Amino acid sequence: MSGTKREMHTEKNVFSGADAIQDFMDPDKLPYVPLVEIPSTLNPLADKGVRVFAKMMNLLPLGNVKAVPAFNMIREQARRGDLEGVEALIENSSGNTVFSLAIAARQFGVEKTFSYVPAEISWNKLLMLLFFGVEPIVNQEPAKPADNDPASGVYKARRDGERPDMLNPGQYENPDNPGAHEKWTGPQIWDQTDGKLSIFAAALGTTGTLIGTSTYLKSHNPDLPVVGVMRAPEHYVPGARTEKLLNLVDFDWRAHVDHVECAESEVSYRLSMALSRRGLMAGPTSGMALAGLLQHLDKADAAGELDALRNADGEVLCVFPCPDGPLPYLDEYPRYVGAEEFPPIHNEELLLNKPRA
Ligand SMILES: Cc1ncc(COP(=O)(O)O)c(C=O)c1O
Numbered sequence: 108m109s110g111t112k113r114e115m116h117t118e119k120n121v122f123s124g125a126d127a128i129q130d131f132m133d134p135d136k137l138p139y140v141p142l143v144e145i146p147s148t149l150n151p152l153a154d155k156g157v158r159v160f161a162k163m164m165n166l167l168p169l170g171n172v173k174a175v176p177a178f179n180m181i182r183e184q185a186r187r188g189d190l191e192g193v194e195a196l197i198e199n200s201s202g203n204t205v206f207s208l209a210i211a212a213r214q215f216g217v218e219k220t221f222s223y224v225p226a227e228i229s230w231n232k233l234l235m236l237l238f239f240g241v242e243p244i245v246n247q248e249p250a251k252p253a254d255n256d257p258a259s260g261v262y263k264a265r266r267d268g269e270r271p272d273m274l275n276p277g278q279y280e281n282p283d284n285p286g287a288h289e290k291w292t293g294p295q296i297w298d299q300t301d302g303k304l305s306i307f308a309a310a311l312g313t314t315g316t317l318i319g320t321s322t323y324l325k326s327h328n329p330d331l332p333v334v335g336v337m338r339a340p341e342h343y344v345p346g347a348r349t350e351k352l353l354n355l356v357d358f359d360w361r362a363h364v365d366h367v368e369c370a371e372s373e374v375s376y377r378l379s380m381a382l383s384r385r386g387l388m389a390g391p392t393s394g395m396a397l398a399g400l401l402q403h404l405d406k407a408d409a410a411g412e413l414d415a416l417r418n419a420d421g422e423v424l425c426v427f428p429c430p431d432g433p434l435p436y437l438d439e440y441p442r443y444v445g446a447e448e449f450p451p452i453h454n455e456e457l458l459l460n461k462p463r464a
Pocket residue numbers: 172173202203204310311312313314315316317345346347390392393430431
């Protein structure tokens with residue numbers, strides 16, 4: 108093998124030695140996350156010069172968007188000395204964030220991670236946390252959560268994190284969450300689109316992806332329209348929040364959003380499945396971001412405003428992140444996309460393990 112360690116990382120994609128895993132988690136040492144154009148069959152405005160690209164965050168080492176803020180939050184805490192004496196992390200999360208944090212923390216010597224999870228967590232997600240060695244603490248969340256509600260998992264994690272042997276990274280208020288996307292996701296997208304981006308759209312959870320990415324993109328093009336996509340009220344899309352739940356997030360996400368769209372469960376799961384079947388492994392919030400983006404473009408087209416979005420090449424170039432893949436949510440799809448989307452099973456009567464009803 109030839110070349111310096113740095114060249115090896117970026118060109119040959121080899122990670123070796125005592126720091127191999129830590130290097131593998133460091134976006135500075137990884138190739139760019141792929142940006143892939145969706146097929147015209149999934150882009151109703153393709154014949155009007157609209158091009159839509161998916162930023163495949165599921166291809167990060169931990170298989171999800173939270174790999175980047177988790178690594179950034181933990182590394183910055185380690186650099187500040189905040190991990191000294193810490194024996195366990197505690198976070199409020201039932202999915203990607205906490206298992207990504209647990210893995211990142213192990214790289215910096217903290218072996219144990221606890222997580223508050225809501226009582227309605229699915230068995231599949233619970234199993235995923237257990238698989239990654241996270242200890243869940245089931246919490247009965249308040250029906251109508253108030254700001255700083257002492258019964259909420261967010262509050263309890265913050266309170267527990269004040270113990271000297273515990274640390275709460277605090278994904279809902281930690282600037283290193285959006286900071287990670289300002290440092291890496293935004294610059295990659297700007298470079299990958301040669302600065303010709305027309306619109307950026309993202310699903311809103313902690314809002315870290317949207318705030319960080321748009322902060323960087325708008326530092327280069329202050330007029331860039333940014334679309335925030337929230338979950339429609341009473342609809343389920345894991346990882347994304349409704350407007351009511353977004354009001355409990357400390358980050359000032361509204362200052363970074365030009366347009367807000369709401370997406371329902373059915374369209375989110377359907378687009379996720381459609382993207383996945385074409386080779387873009389996209390989970391429900393990916394479908395949700397695409398749904399919100401297409402909704403927004405549709406309105407712009409109806410209002411005769413598409414031309415105002417065209418770049419120097421005459422195209423409307425759009426990017427949305429795919430935060431993770433569909434596999435952790437497989438059991439949820441039949442509920443939202445309808446049985447007719449699932450092919451028949453031939454000789455089903457021979458099956459030894461019957462599918463669940
Ligand atoms: C699957 C998925 N999609 C979207 C998001 C939202 O990303 P952000 O928290 O950066 O708003 C998350 C956050 O946990 C997620 O896990």
